[in-house]
Amino acid sequence: MSIDDAIDKACSSVGINPPKRREYGKWLQTDTLSGKNGKGDGRLIINETHVTAHNWQTGENVTVGIGGDVEKRDRQKIAKQIEFSKRKQEADARRAAQIADALVGAARVGCHPYLAAKGFRDEKAMVVSVADVRRIGGDYLVPEPGCVSAIVIPARIGGKVTSSQLIWENGVKKFLFGGTTAGASHRLCAGVDTWLCEGFATALTVRTALHGIKIKPTVLVCFSASNIAAIADRLENRVFIAAENDKPLPQFNGLGASEFYARKTSLPYAMPPEVGTDFNDLHQQKSIFAVQRALTALMANATRQKGAS
Structure with a gap:
């Protein structure tokens, strides 16, 4: 070919x-x-x-x-270009990690319009000004002229910051150029069982729902459906997935991306009933109690299956 x-x-x-x-x-x-x-x-x-x-x-x-x-000579040419690109990628990754650290250092804990829009008006996160983003990371990280500030979500592998995600007031999400996100996550809270989520707002909803029924979990923001599968491979103890109800796609055998990768892990997972929604949508449309019912049903079903095996 x-x-x-x-x-x-x-x-x-x-x-x-x-x-x-x-x-x-x-x-x-x-x-x-x-x-x-x-x-x-x-x-x-x-x-x-x-x-x-x-x-x-x-x-x-x-x-x-x-x-x-x-041709052999073309393969040799390609190999040289690949070696050069590999060294550049490694340099880009180091630079992105440094930028991510600097953004975290410049951030201040506070409220943010994105959190209010997602139903968490009193929630606080690491917030960085648009001026600091431009100074530290560059103009490409700012989606439009009217932006004022962004939430900074560090992506970590083994405790080391490798990149970060910026979430602006309008909901636009930006990752650092060259940063390593494969296998990286952000821990929102620590507890007994582990819950894997794609997005920050979903993770906040899962944490709030479980805290409301006196359960203190570990909740990880994994940034994408495929990354959930990568992170799940190295986790132990009880792990659950708060999946999104994505639009079904032919390449996923009629499943949405989130459900497809959740099934690949063989871990217990739940997702909201409406296509095109996540658990934060369910939280805002129906109430936090609807989320609690879905999550507790998943945990109860997993317990029954374990007892039957």
Whole structure:
């Protein structure tokens, strides 16, 4: 299979457009097939023997092998470019970690409009001003001129900050360029059982719901559905997943991305009943009691299944 064929196959498999330029050994940004809502949410990397495409919206990752029709000299050229790109990626990751630390250092604990919009008017988080974001991280992290401040959510692997997510007043979320988020999470609170969530607002809802029935859990923000599966592999004790009810997609056998990856973990999971919603939506639309019923039903069912095994 030629490089062009491998690119086309990988991109179509995950629902993204082929990138407009070709470079080797580095992730190339492109758009998904979902139009304006998928702008910049596709990634593709070309290596000596294979092409990998990633859809950030769905978390789907597909690798397609390149056949033997690539000339030896071309493979050597590609290998050199890949080695250069690898060193650059490592440098970008180190720089992103430094920026993430600096953003956390510049942040102050306080309320934020995003939290109020999600039903947590009195909740406090680490908040950084737009001036500090521009100074420390760059203009690309600011989605529009009217932004004033963002919530900073550090992404950690083994206790070390590797990147951060910024959430602005309008709900736009930005990650640091080059930062490592695969396998990274943010711990919202610590307790006995562990609950895995994709987003910050969902994690706040899960924590609030369980605290309301005198349960103190560990709640982790995992940033994406596919990352939940990666993090779940290294956890012990009881673990539950607060999944989102995503739109079903053909590449996930008719399941939404969140449910698809939750099933891959073989862990107990729950999700709200309406397609296109998460547990924070259920919290705001129905009440925190509706969330509590869903989570307690999941825990009770998991206990019954364990007792029957």
